[in-house]
Amino acid sequence: MPKTIRKTPEQKLLLEQLKTVAEGLGQTLAPFCEVVVHDLLDPRHAIAAIHNNLSGREPGGPATELGLARIGDPDYPAVLANYANRFADGRQAKSTSIGVKDSTGRYVAALCINVDLTMFHGLQSVLEQFGRVAGGAAGPLESLDPVGADGIRRRIDQYAARLSSTPRALKADERRALIAELREAGCLDVRRAMEIIAQHLGVSRATVYGYAK
The missing domain is CATH 3.30.450.20 (PAS domain)
Structure with a gap:
């Protein structure tokens, strides 16, 4: 040096x-x-x-x-x-x-x-979803099966984009609502899910566990 x-x-x-x-x-x-x-x-x-x-x-x-x-x-x-x-x-x-x-x-x-770039990737995903049209029987717009780390991060980015924010700028009540969405989608069952979520939000795993209670 x-x-x-x-x-x-x-x-x-x-x-x-x-x-x-x-x-x-x-x-x-x-x-x-x-x-x-x-x-x-x-x-x-x-x-x-x-x-x-x-x-x-x-x-x-x-x-x-x-x-x-x-x-x-x-x-x-x-x-x-x-x-x-x-x-x-x-x-x-x-x-x-x-x-x-x-x-x-x-x-x-x-x-x-x-x-x-995570906020912009999330906005891009939201815009793509908004502009998508279904032919015939409409099916799910997105599948996280099998869900993995990238799927969890993508869902977090999309959630933050809906609030015109970034994952790390989310407030405590917004994070709690996010964890509820992730649980409903089955994301919390993924191995190391809490660690992945904590890293992407910029908080500790203990904080994420607290939101999940």
């Missing part, structure tokens, strides 16, 4: 301005978009600010591999847009990373935007 570099007044100003930009983006793109400012001059404690925390990281966390690549190569691309990414709990994300240089050409900081 590269060592911390003492900042010049110019570098400090760039970092503070980028924090302001990140705050504005975070407020605009909530709740499904995480905005992170990385201090590339302090790689051991690179996360200088994080808004709409979807990844579970904290300020003061270390630089990512991409950040280290920028630190080591001033010719590294300044903008990497819309690349596939994934949160630690398996949720799919779309990310954009923007590097910021000082007047000497050194990378000082990076602004990273991580979009949680």
